[in-house]
Amino acid sequence: MTTGRERTLPGAVDTPEEPGRPAGGLLTPSEAAHILGVGTGTLLRWEGEGRLTPLRTPGGDRRYRRNRVLALAAPAPPLEEVVATLRQVHGRALEIGAREEAAEIARLMAVLDAGHRTPADPLRGDRRPS
Structure with missing residues (x-):
């Protein structure tokens, strides 16, 4: 299911330090879900609501910006x-x-x-x- 908000990562490549990991501080859906304490289905729902916008690897896989995921994980102010x-x-x-x-x-x-x-x-x- 695509939401129309995805963007392809230009020249996404593996980092030398972590083979198989895309460059640029990106997270897989499982990693993002773990940080946020939700399931990957919730990430898909949040994409539809515009709360989280995935990027796409050249292979079509979703990736989330680490800083955006951490911002969602931050506690709300009192x-x-x-x-x-x-x-x-x-x-x-x-x-x-x-x-x-x-x-x-x-x-x-x-x-x-x-x-x-x-x-x-x-x-x-x-x-x-x-």
Whole structure:
């Protein structure tokens, strides 16, 4: 199955240090899946979603850029950090008169807040269960 996003590796060659390994910091699907803690089927799904773009060897095999795989493997920033950044961007959007963008950012903040809230959160006026 091809996604239309693949690119052929120009002049892909084996590295002298690792025979059978393509040059350029590339990973096989199995290696990428192992690093990400997912199956190769998930990699294919992510290709279809545009989250990961494979390169193709002259033989048609998929390879993934090591730096892109490692970026996907990096932990997400804490929710508080994301919300703080959104607040800053929201304030700036209001300052420059970007009302539609500010409204969209406010919607995102509300979604994050709703997902983070627990029923017994006293800071939000919720009652603690007795």
